Amino acid sequence: MRKKIVSRLFFFIILFICPPLVYGQQLQLIDSILINAPVSASIDRLNQIYIADKRGNLSQYKNTHLVQIFSPQQTGNITLIEAWNPLKIFIFYADFQEYLFLDRFLSASQRYQAPELSRFSGMMTLSNDNNLWIVDYINFGLKKYDINFGDYTINTPFDLILNPDKYEITFIREYQNLVFISDKNSGILVFDNLGNYLKKIQVKGVNHFSFTGDELYYISGNDVLIKVNIYSDKRSTLSLPQDALFAFLYDNNKLALISEKALNTYSIKEN
Template sequence: MLLALQAPLWCQAQTTVPTPASVAPAGQSAAPVQAAPTKEPAAAWKLVSSIALPKPGVASLDRRGTLYVADAQNNVRQYGPDGQQLNTYSPPLPGHVAQIEAWNTTKVLVFYDDRQELLLLDRFAAPISQLNLLDLLEGTARATTLSPNDRIWLLNESDLTLRQFDPTQPRNTRNTPLDLLIGRSQPDFRFLREYQNNLYLVDRVNGIYVFDNLGNYRKKLPFAGLTTIGFRGDELYFLADGAVQLFHLYNLTQRTLALPLPATEVKQVLLGEGYAYIFTSAGIQVYKL
């Protein structure tokens, strides 16, 4: 941080990166800015360990720096901040892990898009509960995330709405139509995450739609071509132009962090407070920042 995906939720490079202040509020066009993002050298990365994990899938970090990642068999593997393996969850039924959300303080959400099922794990990767979205939703969920208040946001691709559920009831608590926002475009929604009282919906075609924590639309960030994003402190980050792009959420500045590996080898990057994780087809490299 999705229904049967055509491609994994890995960061995809885009050909151009918008300037930092080209943030478009509702109903307005983005204004160009001449200033280029600041660049930081790859020397900031210090390799500390490597995790052998062929074709790693979607992944997420919790606030303690624990890493959760789906392997090629759709097991959920848990690693310590330095790359030490801790636990593994193997589902009793096969299913494709489309998203893992570990930012919540007590629970890890795992979304199986092919089964339209949500699984909640505890901090030891042990199952807590399951929720079948087919029992709650007339349509197909494309992306989902867990709020700090333990409610669940999801994107219903069938009717183009953002919905929030209370899994303890369960019942629909909020509903935000998206048809007026996207107009006649053909959106490709890939990722959903609530962070610092805002909800971020990644549309690979149009950019990143930003809502408040009640589902009210605020603005759109013009970063197209993405399939996932991450957050670190007050910055949003993603892979583009062969580097990690970091966009400050409040002062709208942008900086670029060069990769320690050839960009063609990098499938995904996660940034924690003390460690960073670079995903390749062979596994995960753990770096000290």
């Protein structure tokens, strides 16, 4: 009993002495535009922002200027957008078990059926070598699928990583030859590009995340932005002026916040 008390006391002392860093920064609103209820979002390397709404439309913005809209004939919620390469934008529909690619004009290619890849793909994204990373809920693991050869090249079971009775995968993305998967109940899993499990970033409740430099960032509690260095795990926080569903850092000192009704852009000012 005494050892437990000492251990807890030591933990709280460390937490008090070494709290997460807080940005010495303020946010100044630049512009805002009304949007329909967003369900997924992404940003490309040209800092264009893509927002999918509940009607199945995908809108592309430059800052808050609407550039163009993709409205598919077969509507449905877009589960995931990977738009980092604006010449080959990846779209995944979990409900339809389908994926497709859009070009820079948001013109659609053929829609591809996911069931041929997996009996059920809960989450899917484009890899850096233009193949597919798949979270397979039925076989409970991470897979990589080679599109050209039509076969799996990597299969990593989740059995020793996740609780099979209590998990909720919310997002997946490859970045800097690492694969990141957010489980809302336990944290963000990190794998190398060969599918080997490396570590878990200890955070719960993450719905979406993005990257800047060597840092992963996500919204916590709807109104705090947290940045985590993907190599050192060093953290910093920034209080947000509004509740938000998605956040994107760009142009070194800009922040885009996407709420239920608006896309707002801010400049980040040093105190």
